[in-house]
Amino acid sequence: MTSFFEATFAMLIFPGGLFALAAGLMLKGVDRKAVARLQRRVGPPLYQPALDVLKLTVKETLIPHTANELAFKLAPVLGLSGVLLTAAVMPIGGVWNGVTGMKDLLVLLYLLPLPAMALMIAGSASSSPYGALGFSREMVVMFAYEMPLIASFLAVAVRVGGTGGSMFALDSIINYQMAHGPMIFDPIMLPAFIAMLLFIPGTMGAGLFDIPEAEPEVIEGPLLEYSGPLLAMFQLMSAVKLVVVVELVVALFMPNGLGGNVLVNLVWHLFKCLALMLVAVTVFRASTGRLRLEQGFTFFVKYTSPLALASLGLAYMLR
Amino acid sequence: MLPFLKVLARNLRQGPSTDPFPFAPTYTPARFRGRAELDAEQCILCGICRHVCAAGAIQFRAAEDGSGMEFRVWHNSCTYCGLCAHYCPTKAIRMTNDWHLSHKGEDMYSFAETKFVKLGQCAECGATIQPRPAAIVEKLGARYPERFMLCPKCKRETLANHAASRKVIRVEEAR
Amino acid sequence: MNEIAKQALESALTKALGPDSVFWNKDLNGNSFGWVRLADNDGLARAAAALAGVSARLMVITAYRVDKYANYPGREIAYHFDLDGTVVTVTASLPTDEDTIPSITRWFQNADWHEREFMELYDIKVTGHPNPVRLFLDANVEQGALDRLVPLSTMMNGACTKTLWEKVYAGTEMPDWAKGAQ
Amino acid sequence: MLNKFINKIAPRSPWLYRLNAGSCNGCDVELATVALIPRYDVERLGCKYCGSPRHADIVLISGPLTSRVRDKVLRVYDEIPHPKVTLACGACPVSGGVYRDSYTVNSPIDQYIPIDVVVPGCPPRPHAIIEGVALALEIWRKRLEEGTCSRS
């Protein structure tokens, strides 16, 4: 019974649900403001993403007559609930240990691609050539960044040690770092950390990897045909996804809190997320443009994956 | 490796370069070509402005009582090229540097500068003639200002009288 | 400096069209312009071949009506070529009953668009064009848009649609000139 | 209650969409300048340029509506979800500007599309466009409060 309440709380309030939505919109706001500052602009107010979402809820929803209506409407629902679920199981060092029974890296591995899947469904359901192109691009990019993601997961798991299911348990990863210091200071794990730093813009479609939703090429790809509340859901999905992805890297490499106070730890956690986002998303997208699809793919295969694999190999040898 | 990071760092240091408008007033260059304005006192109704207006924004309409012409620049057709002002012989048309022209859609057909240009009156017989503002009198009518203010008919008569009187003088001199 | 190009053009056109076929003049900046008037339209192919032979470049083709100032009604087509800065204009005439001209895309591939353009604007038929479809004009605009004489009312300064001026002068008497506009 | 609140704040997130109805690109360049460069930064008003008409709130129309582009413009205009506000940029959409009596020009555009705001100029300077957008936001706010939209 407690676990049911716990899971519900996690899904609806904290760390998923409302908290994740608020944190995501805030991160997005900071991102836009910071990019504006880098470009010598004033930029929008911090709460602009929230305003955007609220405004979209009063707009009309148009569904193209060629679209598959059910899939078209379901895609954003799937994507948003997927990321909210992911946010719920994400542990926060010194604050929250994750939902009982779901404290597992492998669960994350299955949950993380959900937003991309939602976009793919959206792209194919809208039946426009741009949606189709966005669909195939999303798929190629996903293949590219899943590889370093899995390798990094394995590297962390191997480093933590243990056997069978326990090596993928999120608690043991956190506990290991509480005991041995954060992974980010572990020279063996540094390549994997860098790989994950590149994974963040890769999955968020920022800077070099803004390929599936490239505006001048495929006009925001799968989102082209969406409007109104459905588009708002995609906006929320993207915001929560940002939180989830940075939280993931924080959990894997630097979950350590600052002592026992939960509130202090929470603020510290948000600060880490913010810093990570500023480096991996904001500055990254302000200082680069986008690669061609095959260049982006090669980039991951040639640079990111080897980095993660190097950590995995080293961790395995120094077991 | 990334030469652009330098630019970004500088941008951050220098702070936003955004113009405060619309929250604060902004600059307007003195030569800016904005809304056209007619000084009806200077207009001689020569029509060169309408002749050079590529957009057909400048139009005249005669008043029903025949006392003058209504001049109109429709700002929504005007291309703000300034040719009318350039070729205006008395500089009656002027391009102001007012660019605050945005207005609601329902006003778009009435958004025009309308001025009434009174026709001149012959100093002799009172017939309507082209307006004779001070500017044009100084420029063209400087030699015979009083004759310049006459209608063609009266002018002919004065000229004839004048010539006749000259002849009389000459005849007297010869005598 | 342009003398070499001028010589090359002169000799090529002389070979194709006979002596003294080119008339030369200079603009105020001292640049040379050559003017050729074709005696018959078969000469166009010969001139085009000769100009392609000296690797001149086709710049533009202008078609226009001539009935306003020439002695005969009809159209003329001016082909403007450039060789290293020297411009030669070769003009062919199309009297009223004639409306066909051979394509020069064989020698100048880039004549494609120009020929399509005067086909639709002046309703001239081009024989041997590789892709004779409309270039700019929408299907609902009649072919030969510039071929028709412009009615005098629209030639008047400030000519515009009547409805527009009715709105501008809404509620008041329309000026006389506006009533006449179509 | 909530609806009222959203109606109040919605005009602080206007997404702009540029619709070229055959313009000489002067207005378009200025619109791009307004939308994207630091000096005018419309993002501080919450504006965002969007690539898809379906995301748009404020439509910026430039150009005299040529006959070939007319149907396409009208179709794209219909794809913009309500409530929307239309801004005509420059002289052309309203009167046809210098192109008025041409055989391919279909202006005034208000015989097809209701125009809410006009920004005269050829092209208008960016500040004037921002002023026009601000006026459009006023109109939008009023519409939301009254519950009417631009399809009149």
Added chain:
Amino acid sequence: MSGTYTLPIGPLHVALEEPMYFDIKVKGETVESLGLSAGHVHRGMESLAMQRNYLQNVVLTERVCSLCSNSHPSTYCMAVENLAGIMVPERAQYLRVIADEVKRIASHLFNVGIMAHLVGFDSLFMHAMEVREIMQDVKEGVYGNRMNLGACTIGGVRYDIDAEMNAFIRGKLEELKPHLEEIYGIYTTDPLILKRTTGVGVLPEADARRYGVVGPVARASGIAYDVRKKTPYCTYKELNFDVQWDTKGDVHSRALVRLREAVDSVSLIEQCLEQMPEGPIELERFVEIPEGEAVARSEAPRGELFYYLRSDGSDTPHRLKWRVPTYMNWEALQTMMTGCQVADIPLIVNSIDPCISCTER
């Protein structure tokens, strides 16, 4: 996804400033063939030119296109002057060169900026546009409009540059110079720009000659043809500059040619401000246009601009025909695009600096 399908781009596509319709056959992400459908901005301007008088046409030709909006009236005026034998005062000729070169800098910066935007490098785009604003300030300050200068008129120019304006322009040019250099450095060394643009949309010299392309597109493909050198007009004969060209013929070299030309333009303006003699800037009175025909050419930012004027002695041209640089460059897209990636389409289209409103008039 590997089958061939059609990707319609346009006419109202976000990557294009203006409406143009491309029918692109795509296999996967590779372009197989390209069809062009033009005419969306056809405003029938040539017929309008035949209905307007000579002075109205100065304004009308300026509205052909706003990016090369000074080249059009100045070349039109040159054609009229050639026909009527009007000798433009020397100071006016210098002033025309200044107006042309100011527009050239702004136009080239706009083009390379848009290139950065199309590769998603928005910060660089904004930076280039912000630098372009310096030139926009010059235009607004000296001529009174940011796009359509209205500088030229038949027989001269309408705006004089007095000592105060001279100092203003010089100050702005000094401000511009280091930025131009820096931007050039970024475009030559930035890894992303290099990765996306080198070797893309190659137009070999032979094809360039076959299509008869002009302007920076031709010059980047090894054809060092610049009207300012080949048939000097205004005062270009007295000014010192080089024809910028390259042999690689790809998107990147076209951008670099443009940037180098922008640097040259700064020096050209400075030379004009230096050498400009005192004197009238416009003819005292309007001259009758006789019957006859005349041709005038100039180097617009996008390449050779051509005007043909046929007069019948009345106050409206009998026929006014112009051919804009982009008109010649469109067809060359067929060669540039075949085999490229979908992601490169906007880049390649932009690299010819397409001006659709120019092309379709």
